[in-house]
Amino acid sequence: MxxxxIFGPAxxxxxxxxxxxxxxxxxTKEGLRAYEYQAGRGLRIGQKSANILKEESIKEDILVSIHAPYYINLSAVDEKKLDxxxxTLMKTAQVADWMGAYRIVFHPGYYLKNNPSDALAIAKNALNRVISKLDDEGIYDYTFAPETTGKRSQLGNIDEIIELCSSFDCVKPTIDFAHIHARGRGYIQKKDDYNCVLSKLENNLEIDRLHCHxxxxxxxxxxxxxxxTFDEIEYGPELKWLLESFIENDWKATIICETPLLDKDALKMKELYESLLI
Structure with missing residues (x-):
């Protein structure tokens, strides 16, 4: 069980x-239990290799997710870019199916010349097109996971992610707490700030295991x-408060480490978590 x-590297x-x-x-040998396969710069993995990843993840009991290419923009105004x-998101879902990824993480898009509500409407329509096309291809076993984004020019604040997730059964959130912190220009200053985010999620979505960055x-x-890095404590947000909130409220979560030290910092995060359980 x-x-x-659980923790793992991006x-x-x-x-x-x-x-x-x-x-x-x-x-697994390091003591971590999750792995986010990075396809941010393009899908460069074929079915054979993806199948190997799936087999190994089952054998090693590693929970796998995949990060879709960064250039996806589901709120693009230009039809060619939108298509x-x-x-690309469809192809990522195919790869995710091959590798058994439990989440397909992606950045929803950019506002560009749209106001936020119009950008969100375009993205919802685009995601609906993706899902319909996957149905036509006979691909059903996937969960898209739009990520809270870190730049204020991007579609993906917490309310927009909740709206995307509540609109489709096959969509669950990826909550990047660093992005929330940065987008809010230092939003997370105390444990209650984490609790506000978690309460908003709990009040609006059904989440069995929260996928986080x-x-x-x-x-x-x-x-x-x-x-x-995790040791550069002059930069926020503070992880301890988040872990305390998870423990106190009995949350299940996968925390993917995106510091420059990836697995090394994921292990430090795990060590902190285990110290709080004592």
Missing amino acids: KPNI GRPIDYKGAAYEACSYI MSIE FTRIEYTKSGERRHH
Whole structure:
């Protein structure tokens, strides 16, 4: 049985030298239980390799997710860009099916010339097109996981993510707490700020296991600027408060570490979590 809170890296571990699709045994030996396969710069994995990842993840009891390409923009005004984004998200769902990924993480898009409500409406329609096309292809076993975004020019504040998730049965949130912190120009200043986010999720969505991203983050007035390591405590947000909130309210969550030290910092996060259980 998995612990309530499990941790893993966003991409291949720092000192791991093998193929990314064969990293599960290395991750298990480290003591981690999750792995987010990174396809942010493009889908460069075929069915054979993805199947190997699935087999290894089952053998090693690693919970796998996949991050879709960053260039997806479901609120694009240009029809060609929108069609490309829909096609890319469809292809990511196919790859996710091959590798047994329990979440397909993606950035919803950008406001550009749209006001936020129009951008959200375009994204909802685009996601509906993706789901319909997947139905036509006979692909049903997937869960899209739109991520809270870190720049104020991006579609993806907490309310917009909740709206996307509440509109479709096959959509669950990815809550990037660093992005919420940066987008809000230092939003998380105390444990109650985490509780506000978690309460909003609990009041609006049914979530069995919350998929999360975490890093310490530097921001400007426009939002996210740069990720920092877990030990760079001059940057927020504070992880301890989040873990305390999860423990006190009996949440189940997967926390994917996005600091520059990936698995090394994921292990530090796990160590902190286990210290709070004593």
